[in-house]
Amino acid sequence: MGMEEKWAGWGSALASAMFLWAMFRQYFSSILGDRLGVHAMKLVSFFYPYIEITFFEYTGQRLKRSEAYAAVESYLSASSCSKHARRLKADSDREGSGSGSGSGSGSGSALILAMDDHEEVIDSFSGAKLYWSSQIAPSNSNAISFYPSPPDRRFYRLSFHRRHRDLVAKSYLRHVLDEGKAIGLKNRVRRLYTNNTSYDSYDFRKLGWSHVNFEHPATFETIAMDPEKKRDIVDDLIAFSRGKEFYSRVGKPWKRGYLLYGPPGTGKSTMIAAMANLLDYDVYDLELTAVKNNSSLRKLLLEISGKAIIVLEDIDCSLDLSGKRKKEKEKSEEEEKKIGSEENTESKVTLSGLLNFIDGLWSACGGERLVVFTTNFVEKLDPALIRRGRMDRHIELSYCDFEGFKVLARNYLGINEHTLFEKIQRLLEERNITPADVAENLMPKKVTEVAGSVEVCLTNLIQALMESKLNSAKGEEEMLEATVAKVVEEKESAAPST
């Protein structure tokens, strides 16, 4: 009798035994049944001495992709065992894992190869053979429903002989997870995320964030600002990114808040990009007006990984957060009445929801995150929102000074000095011009402009400076505006109400 026939014989005998067991269990007492169950399992394990471990892609309430699954995926994509896989999936930018890459070229466009569904590979570790398969379990919802049926569940299954149990539990799994995480981190393509307009609670694959690869070239070297201030910010950021132990020692979640404020065009958004490039973090650009309510905001927060900068741009315009919390309460009571009306698609995120997002209990999930607010009008913000501890650093980005100009001249024109610098320095001391305007004037306007282009650019800048507002004149203008506003307000409040 051949080996295959022998196995087939055993297989059918086992199947008959299982069938008889099922019949038996149905008709005899549970106590007897349970005892027999133990013996039946022993019998099965005698003929099938393999142990299986399953790693599902989404676990628990499916809020978050499993880190173990992502690590296994990266490990299998990069490990030598996957070279024997016949069917692979190729993608240049897959969801969530920062997975291992098989091959590819160019930053951000690495082609990621992973085992296709129902593919099997064999790994070996300390003399043991480990069998990995990637599988997909179809959703078993047959009910006809108005909502989309739950999606299929992907998982990896590891099988090994029971004699390797200790080896797998004590060292192999640790090895896979550590290697997988390291590979994932190394091949990570940094991403810029933005939140979708609605969070689909019926399909967890429609996650709250969509992304593109993050490709902003800004660095701290190219930012025009006071060099000492710049050094201070860079040091602070680096200390934060290395501060895991410090934060756990002092009992603080590993996160830090930055408030960047200043007039338009002074480099707030550019600084966020430079921060991401310095620390190698992903950027989550949160559009608050697209978040339905506080609970959606929490779900979004849960999907944010570590090593991330959460950005809320123009926070003063995002929501009506400027009012005091009392006003906010009145407003939300009013809005609560509107709940249920279909036309009411406005965001119902409240100030307290946002405060919880920044430093509530949930905010500690994930770790290693920066929260950055930007605004043009810092005075409009509720003090609770920007108090130290929430926004740990307040950084003012202001009009271009001579030091800033020198950085831009070096970046744009490749020069460290010029005879026109003195005049420009004098003008910069007298007048307000944003770094964005300086940069625009230093940009060559023609492709062919080579000889004399430095003079042309610097003369353009001098011209722009002459046309810009005087510092003092601006100050006076602002004071005048403020006084007029105050008088009007006083008059209105003094007028008898009708």
Ligand SMILES: Nc1ncnc2c1ncn2[C@@H]1O[C@H](COP(=O)(O)OP(=O)(O)OP(=O)(O)O)[C@@H](O)[C@H]1O
């Ligand atoms: N400090 C700076 N250093 C270098 N370049 C700058 C700086 N500030 C502005 N720029 C240039 O000006 C452009 C606009 O700057 P940016 O978008 O960062 O301004 P912002 O402060 O975010 O403005 P807004 O308040 O309108 O959002 C950038 O593309 C950048 O090239």
Ligand SMILES: [Mg+2]
């Ligand atoms: Mg901006």
